[in-house]
Amino acid sequence: MTKTDTALFPSTDLETASARSTLTWTLEDWASITAAGDDTLIVRHQQDAWMLRWVIKALDGETYQVLKALGEHRSIGSRTGKAEPPGVLAGDRLSLEINRLLSGRLLRISVGGAGSAAQLVARPASRTARLALPLEPPRRPVRLSQYVTVRRVADAWEIGSPLHGFVLESRGSCLGSVLEQTAQRACAPADLIEDLTRNVGGEQAVNLLTVLAATGVLGEVDDEGLLAEEGDQLLIQRQPADVMFHHASRLGLHPGPTGATWRFAGSVPPTPALRASAFEAEKMVKLEREGPGGTADISFTEVVARRKSTRNHGAKPLTAWQLGEFLYRVARVDRVVPADESDPKSYECSVRPYPSGGGAYELELYLVIGRCTGVEKGLYRYRPLEHGLEPISASASQCSMLLEHARVVSGARESPQVLVIMGARFTRLSWKYENMAYATTLKDVGVLYESMYLTAAAMGLACCALGNSDSGLFAQATGLRVEEESSVGEFTLGSLPEAGNGAEGSGDANG
Numbered sequence: 184m185t186k187t188d189t190a191l192f193p194s195t196d197l198e199t200a201s202a203r204s205t206l207t208w209t210l211e212d213w214a215s216i217t218a219a220g221d222d223t224l225i226v227r228h229q230q231d232a233w234m235l236r237w238v239i240k241a242l243d244g245e246t247y248q249v250l251k252a253l254g255e256h257r258s259i260g261s262r263t264g265k266a267e268p269p270g271v272l273a274g275d276r277l278s279l280e281i282n283r284l285l286s287g288r289l290l291r292i293s294v295g296g297a298g299s300a301a302q303l304v305a306r307p308a309s310r311t312a313r314l315a316l317p318l319e320p321p322r323r324p325v326r327l328s329q330y331v332t333v334r335r336v337a338d339a340w341e342i343g344s345p346l347h348g349f350v351l352e353s354r355g356s357c358l359g360s361v362l363e364q365t366a367q368r369a370c371a372p373a374d375l376i377e378d379l380t381r382n383v384g385g386e387q388a389v390n391l392l393t394v395l396a397a398t399g400v401l402g403e404v405d406d407e408g409l410l411a412e413e414g415d416q417l418l419i420q421r422q423p424a425d426v427m428f429h430h431a432s433r434l435g436l437h438p439g440p441t442g443a444t445w446r447f448a449g450s451v452p453p454t455p456a457l458r459a460s461a462f463e464a465e466k467m468v469k470l471e472r473e474g475p476g477g478t479a480d481i482s483f484t485e486v487v488a489r490r491k492s493t494r495n496h497g498a499k500p501l502t503a504w505q506l507g508e509f510l511y512r513v514a515r516v517d518r519v520v521p522a523d524e525s526d527p528k529s530y531e532c533s534v535r536p537y538p539s540g541g542g543a544y545e546l547e548l549y550l551v552i553g554r555c556t557g558v559e560k561g562l563y564r565y566r567p568l569e570h571g572l573e574p575i576s577a578s579a580s581q582c583s584m585l586l587e588h589a590r591v592v593s594g595a596r597e598s599p600q601v602l603v604i605m606g607a608r609f610t611r612l613s614w615k616y617e618n619m620a621y622a623t624t625l626k627d628v629g630v631l632y633e634s635m636y637l638t639a640a641a642m643g644l645a646c647c648a649l650g651n652s653d654s655g656l657f658a659q660a661t662g663l664r665v666e667e668e669s670s671v672g673e674f675t676l677g678s679l680p681e682a683g684n685g686a687e688g689s690g691d692a693n694g
């Protein structure tokens with residue numbers, strides 16, 4: 184008889200055990216495990232449109248029995264009161280195979296059945312998800328990880344643990360207290376278990392705490408009261424919001440769909456390719472496509488060699504001709520491509536000089552004019568199809584503040600002659616893309632920065648990208664709702680400074 188047969192799970196009793204126990208390991212609906220010989224199993228699972236399979240060969244008896252039981256019963260549980268899959272006590276091989284199933288997102292752990300005061304389902308979110316097996320309840324005091332997020336999804340709490348690559352679904356009333364207490368201080372496991380046992384049985388309380396710790400929601404603290412994440416030289420340099428954004432926007436690090444899912448196709452109309460004029464369109468300032476005589480074209484190699492950030496501007500301001508040529512070369516719309524009305528996934532696009540994710544061109548250009556011969560001071564929106572500037576009725580002080588902010592951020596001596604602000608119309612991308620729309624916008628900002636840098640270099644203009652600016656001020660100046668369109672990039676533009684007048688040097692306060 185194998186160890187599994189005797190000590191842990193007589194196979195005839197597996198289902199009963201699963202129903203009785205408070206911790207169960209369940210094969211996800213999209214996965215199956217079938218026997219293909221005495222020591223060989225086949226794992227099959229659905230991924231997107233594909234059915235994938237892998238063969239696990241030369242298994243030891245224990246691992247074979249446990250995984251086969253998982254395939255047959257789909258759900259197996261621990262009768263021991265310890266939070267461990269049956270047989271994981273000893274086997275390195277079983278531990279390895281369980282972790283392979285976890286990293287393939289084929290297995291979930293549940294504590295507490297329906298109707299229990301605390302139900303917890305932990306699912307691997309990332310291909311990097313790993314559990315140290317056997318699962319053991321924490322021994323040292325535990326604290327809540329700073330990387331954990333809690334949000335409502337339908338009628339449950341979703342507790343995200345991106346560092347450990349797990350997402351937990353929590354129902355019932357008693358886990359909130361554990362999160363609250365461990366957010367405030369390191370708590371002894373025994374105290375938390377005691378607290379939990381006011382609502383659930385002792386075995387379940389242990390299992391709840393064990394799963395919270397195993398999935399990184401709670402971490403054991405060291406003698407100084409620090410979590411491992413707080414002493415990790417790499418992690419301390421990464422802010423939780425940045426880590427979460429990265430995990431959420433990349434495939435393989437979170438469970439949700441990522442990419443073009445067109446989840447609003449057919450229900451919400453796509454945002455048009457060009458922004459409707461919300462401003463004083465009749466007062467549009469027409470721009471020229473090229474300055475007098477045109478800019479002598481230089482080789483691409485030369486353009487790339489000349490490109491650099493120049494933060495101070497010349498005494499003689501940029502002209503309306505130059506501004507027109509710059510915008511025409513960088514951001515004009517050559518044509519609008521209508522949507523195919525017969526296809527709900529189709530949306531109106533446009534053709535412009537720079538590339539853009541999904542051809543969405545969600546970035547709008549706003550210009551704060553400080554000094555530009557031929558264009559009055561003020562805030563304008565560039566109309567890329569008409570190639571003109573549409574005035575926006577922002578106050579003079581709002582414009583000055585935007586320019587002054589750019590001066591500070593670039594460390595320049597004076598405020599820029601022209602500040603170009605990129606506003607993103609978020610729904611252009613989020614209508615089509617799931618979980619990666621904002622990441623795409625930031626990539627688009629980078630693309631447009633480089634296009635502007637190269638164009639400025641070719642035209643002999645001074646320019647500098649800015650890493651940040653005041654989106655709140657931009658919202659006030661334009662009256663735009665931040666959720667609809669917000670500033671995501673800024674770029675200063677002006678005439679080159681005269682030689683010896685700040686042509687070189689960075690003074691970069693933020694870049």
Ligand SMILES: Cc1cc2nc3c(=O)[nH]c(=O)nc-3n(C[C@H](O)[C@H](O)[C@H](O)COP(=O)(O)O)c2cc1C
Nearest residue numbers: 491492592593594647648649650651691692693694
């Ligand atoms: C995304 C991005 C953000 C930047 N942010 C700033 C900034 O806030 N302030 C600044 O003075 N320069 C900024 N810069 C310019 C960089 O400092 C500059 O590109 C870098 O020092 C290299 O110098 P170079 O452009 O002259 O080759 C930024 C550049 C990029 C691409």
